[in-house]
Amino acid sequence: MSMGSMGVPTLNDFPKLYWAVVGSAIGVATLVNMFNYMLYRQRMSAAGTGHTRPAKPSSPFFIFNASLFAVMREASNFSARIPVKSRLFRLPTVGRTSLIVANVVVIVVLCFYGFDLNDRWKREDIAYRCGVVAMAQFPLIFLLAGKNNIIGYLTGVSHERLNWIHRWCARCLLLTTTIHLGYFFADWAPYNYIGTQLRENTLMWKGVVAWAVLIWIVFSSMTPIRGWCYELFVLQHLVSFSVLIGFTYIHTPAEMHIYIWIPVGLFFFDRVVRGLRVLYANISFFHPKQRSAGQMSGLWACKAEFTPLPHKTTRIVIRNPPISWTPGQHVFLSCHSIVPLQSHPFTIASIPQDGIMEFLVKAETGGTKRFFRHAEKTHGLSVSSDRSCIKTVAIEGPYGCLRPLRQFDSVVFLAGSTGATFTIPLLRDILQGWKEKVNSEQEKSLFRSPKGAVTRHVRFVWVVKSKGQLGWFAEQLSAVCSDFETLREKNRTIKLEVAVYVTCDDSFTEEHKSLLSNITSPNIGFSGEKKPQRGNVEFRSRTPSLDKNDKIDPKEGIEEITSTTEAATCGPNGTCCCRTTVDEANTSDAMAPCCCGANPSPRSLSQLSPSISGPKSLVHPIISVISGRPNPRYIIRTSLEQALGESAVVVCGPQGLVADVKQDVCALSDERAVHKGTGAQGIYLHTESFGY
Structure with a gap:
């Protein structure tokens, strides 16, 4: 299989050329990850020595890198939006598109380099070349698939954030195998030889079976099919890839089998490591x-x-957990007594x-x-009951990785609905850093995270569908605010602003699985859709903060969320107030309660869920509790205008919210x-969205 000619590498060299390009890309990403870690340590060290602006680059080297990163972030996060009638179609971001296009370009160049495409006698040679290039791609697909991801460890990117690349590489x-098969058919078609080959050439029909299985794998991995029944998808996905590997093995020559054994080895490496992690986390003998x-x-x-x-x-709730984690990570949780043979990823909503x-x-x-259903049936039953609410569970993890947020001067959190399970632990981690800084705790170890925090200002926004959801984190948020008041007395440079928006706009609070997952409705006000039940909320004229001139009556203590009096109108121009985009600086004290529910009269929190009743939420x-959609651009801009160094924007929620925040950050x-001579500092964006 040499098939080399003057100036053209042999067939066996083309997989090496492909991996030279892929390896270079991984190497660059690894260097960026190492630089980010070094920058984190440098900023935390500067903050520990009393530097006033540790998150702002000062030397020419760091200024150049900050400018380069700003340009790359702005370009990579940009996504075009195409209006189609009353909808907006969102194209993939430039960053993602560039990666996939670059991979396709490399593959096409390797497949056709050195060939005259008009020469019909070269079709079989092109087909063999494409087959070899296709074999080179198998290890990359398996490298990107594992939970214990080698590429992820090197680049600092979590496995779930690499999964879309895994799908696109497949x-x-x-594409490569289709070109491989197509050129063989094009070479045989003039002689009516295709049918003969399929009947008599066993090597041929084995390859066709492998190609057909690959088509099924790609088709079944599309979002609506994958999300229809994820557990069934995972099972058939593993079986399909086993069949693909088997038929590819018997279809290819022996010198290409190395590109089969490497993926097999990567698969079992991931499974063994996952098994060991499960045993360590769930067997009590490992925790004496x-x-x-x-x-x-x-x-x-x-x-x-x-x-x-x-x-x-x-x-x-798992009490006395056997493993530790960092805020923002997730674990795979299974409870076989309730849901046999299933494991689901859930974000950890607490801190160690x-x-x-x-x-x-x-x-x-x-x-x-x-x-x-189990929680409903067993709620209130004693622990000794046969149907206790306490069950034995198994966990696997933790997984997940993001840059430490303590290194940024200002941090903006935006969460939709259960997206707060991701952002609230990160908020509490920054508060923990403020505590360490006030208590003058220092950590000099190279292998442990530094103590303290660079962050001066935190803006936290949570978007919910009704005020009944506030009870999910009312205690944690109130504790954060109380601790902040205590810390503020010792450190007047820190600032915390917290706001909760109540909106019936599903694009900010709910995720829908459909073929049109990238299509959303523009903000055109409320239409006559099915009206969700919701309570009324209290409004404030601005977002309270604890600046030097701001005072809060200590007698107020913890304040109950109460219903406002019924008003004659709801939103402007006949729209629903909780679907209207709200700028907090412009909110009015006389705003009316939301009337989009079936019964707009004031109701208690316990009425929000007919099956569950409990104490009213305290915040x-x-x-601030505000009715309406938040304006992410206004929220982010006000935070950036007071930043003295690099800022971070963290968003977790439905794709509609995430897409809006991405667009606003780019704009x-x-x-x-940013970093183009105006003095404006960098913006780091981290996004997490619902979905499979």
Whole structure:
């Protein structure tokens, strides 16, 4: 299989050329990850020595890198929007598109380099070349698929954020194998030889079977099919890839089998490591200190309590968890006594200092729905009951990676609905850094995270569908605000602003699985859709903060969310107030309560969920509760205007919210000319969206 000619490498060299390009890309991403870690350590060290602006680059080297990163971020996060009638179609971001186009260009160049495409006698040679290039892509697809992802460890990107590249690399493989098969057919067609080859050439029909299986894998991996029944998708996906690997092995020559054995080895490496992590996390014998302290009994280490919450949400709590984690990470949780043979990824909604591992799970279909039913049936029963709310569970993880947010001067959090399970632990981690800074705690170890925080200003925004959802995190948010007030007395440079928006706009609070997942309705006001039930909320004229001149009456303590008096109107121009985009600086004290529900009269929190009743939510007085859609661009701009260094914007929620924030960050970066001579500082964007 040499088939080399003057100036053209041999067939066996083309996989090496492909991996030279891929390896270079991974190497560049690894260097960027190392630089970001070095920058984090440098900023935390500068903050520990009393530097006033540790998040602002000062030397020419860091200024150049900040400018380069600003240009790359602005370009890579940009996404074009095409209006189609009353809808907006969102194209993929430039960054994602560039990666895939670059991969396709490399593949096409390697397939056709050195050939005269008009020479019909070269068709078979082109077909062989394409087959070899296709084989080179198998290891990359498996490298991107594993939970314990080698590329992820090197580049600092979590496995779930690499999964879209895994899918697109499989599509590129399908393109290459289709060209491979097509050129053979084009070479045989003039002689009516295709049927003969399929009947008599066993090597040929084995390849066709592998190609057909690959088509099925790519088709079944599309979003609407993948999300229809994810557990079934995973099972058939593993079986399909096993069939693909088997037929590819018997279709290819022996010198190409290395590109089969490498993916097989990567698959079993990931499975073995996952198995070891599961055993360590769930077998109590690996945690003798906790066993001796009486925190564990029996063989299994993890027992969880299931509690029902409003809006078909389940709170799952594991006390004395056997593993540690960093805020923002997730684990795969399974409870075989409720949902046999299933494991679901859930973001950890608590921090290690709590001594518990907490999850908030929205009941959709399948396993999450069974969790909620179990919580409803066992709520209030004693622990000794046969149907106790406490069950043995298994966890795998933790997984997930993002840049430490303590290194940024200003941080803006935006969360939609259960997206707060991601942002609230990150908010609390920054508060923990403020505590460490006030208490002058220092950590000099190279292998441990530095103590303290660079952050001066935090803006936290949570978008919910009704005020009944506030009870999910009312206690945590109130505790954060109370702790902040105490810290503020010792450190007047820090600032915290918290706001909760109540809106019936599903694009900011709910995720829908459909063929049109990238299509959303523009903000054109409320239309006559099915009206959700919701309570009325309290309004404030501005977002409270704790500046030097701001005072809060200590007698107010913790304030109850109450209903406002019924008003004659709702939103402007006959629209629903909770679907109208609101700028907090322009809100009015006399705004009317939301009247889009079936019954606009004031109702108590317990009426929001007919199946679950509980105490009314309590929130701290510095937390604003506002009816309407937030204006992400206004919120982010006000934070950036007071930043003294690089800022971070973190958003987690439905794709509609995430897409809006991406667009706003790109627009603000261009508008402010970040790191282009205006003095405006960089903006780091981290997004998490609902979906499979």
